[in-house]
Amino acid sequence: MNLGMGAIPHNWHEQIINHLAERIVVVDREGIILYINEAYCEFLGTTVEEAINRPVQDVIENTRMHIVAKTGQKELAAVQPINGSEMVANRFPLKVDGEIVGALGAVMFRNPEEWRMYKTKIQNLAEELKYYKTKVEKELKSKYQFHDLIGNSTTFLAAKKLAERISASNSSVLLIGESGTGKELFAHAIHNNSMRGALPFVAINCASIPEHLLESELFGYDDGAFTGAKKGGKKGQFEMADNGSLFLDEIGDMPLSMQSKLLRVLQEKEVQRVGGQKSIPVDVRIIAATHRDLEKMVEEGDFRQDLYYRLNVIKIEIPSLRKRKEDIPFISMSLLKKMEGKFFRKGIELSLEVKQRLIQHSWPGNIRELENVLERAINVLDGKRIEVYHLPLYLRDKEGEGIDVKEVNHIMNNPTGKNPLPISPLKETMAKVEKEALLNALAVTDGNKQDAAKLLDIGKTSFYEKCKVYNIKYRKS
Ligand SMILES: Nc1ncnc2c1ncn2[C@@H]1O[C@H](COP(=O)(O)OP(=O)(O)OP(=O)(O)O)[C@@H](O)[C@H]1O
Incomplete structure (x- = not known):
């Protein structure tokens, strides 16, 4: 057959x-x-x-x-x-x-008619592609402003004020803070509040990109730079952020080899794509962030000192939630208000005991963790009041654990996080406030007196004199 x-x-x-x-x-x-x-x-x-x-x-x-x-x-x-x-x-x-x-x-395609049909389809796809491209470009814009940063504690407000004051400058900013403290939010707000606000804000997480891809992600690549490279090459994040800001999150996780390349770009203000010969000028403001102790990393040889100095022109430390417990009730309520919209709920409140538990907890995951706890509670809530049994187990089991009842009560009686001033002789109150302001400024600048004086808008000599009067001997953390 x-x-x-x-x-x-x-x-x-x-x-x-x-x-x-x-x-x-x-x-x-x-x-x-x-x-x-x-x-x-x-x-x-x-x-x-x-x-x-x-x-x-x-x-x-x-x-x-x-x-x-x-x-x-x-x-x-x-x-x-x-x-x-x-x-x-x-x-x-x-x-x-x-x-x-x-x-x-x-x-x-057998005939011109078929070809025309195909062409129309391709044209539609091309238009769709263009639409999404512009959409993505729009999303390169920063989303948050300073008013989105919630917190009334003095340490938080000092960090926020410093960030607002330095937004307009072109200097590099280094944001230090534990995970979930709002470093990315700060970066958005700084960019938005700067002259570059209407221009791109590009964020890259140095820890989440495989080492071998980081260079081409940051600097782009030229046609045929490697197998699988897109035809015509690709712009890197530096080029995308041109005239705007580049947010380098988790900078402490950047491999040493890349640190040298980054330093070169920051010094020369131009990038060379992988596999390319041409130097492309870029004007980018760097906002870097990390939860790591970069100074220690420098000492141990894990972070380049010269790069650290380049990035650390303006350092802003964002306090952990643990260090601003007075903000917890206020932030919780603000987050709940935002979530109510998302879950089509209204009037949700926290029971007294829940507030106590939230204040007692040490919040290793900071505001991100608090957001998760509250979102989970809303999901399991029938009525309007969040009770202890709506909290995750690890918070429910906290009963009695290391409670400083006095502190909790003080915070509970002062839910806005703003410290009420005591009724005492005015001179005494003024001195107390002045001392607190000096200490807060020193905390924000990590003991740098010159920067602290600038922050308070007073002369260096006056700052030193006041420190002497109040017997302030601030040590770096
Ligand atoms: N001050 C704040 N006010 C309101 N929401 C905040 C604040 N700080 C952080 N958040 C919220 O907490 C979450 C974590 O914030 P963000 O991603 O900025 O933290 P991060 O410090 O950059 O964290 P990571 O180091 O893990 O990247 C976000 O959902 C953010 O909206």
């Missing part, structure tokens, strides 16, 4: 081929046309008789059939401009007994 094409009558073959595909051409090893169908000739504006036995390059514009017939390498979905239109061609080498004997080429 004949199971191959031989079973099909010979005079059917051409019809089958023509129905199957589009426009077809077959060449021999030398690239001479052995077969070409009428549809293809019609499209080319020639006839089968004229085309047969001629070199394929003389008949078909931009063809590579003669090359495929030599190399034996197939080429799929290759875009081939013919007659002013972009055609999509598949080219296959033909092998008989393991030897290349020629090549088969098929150009998709």
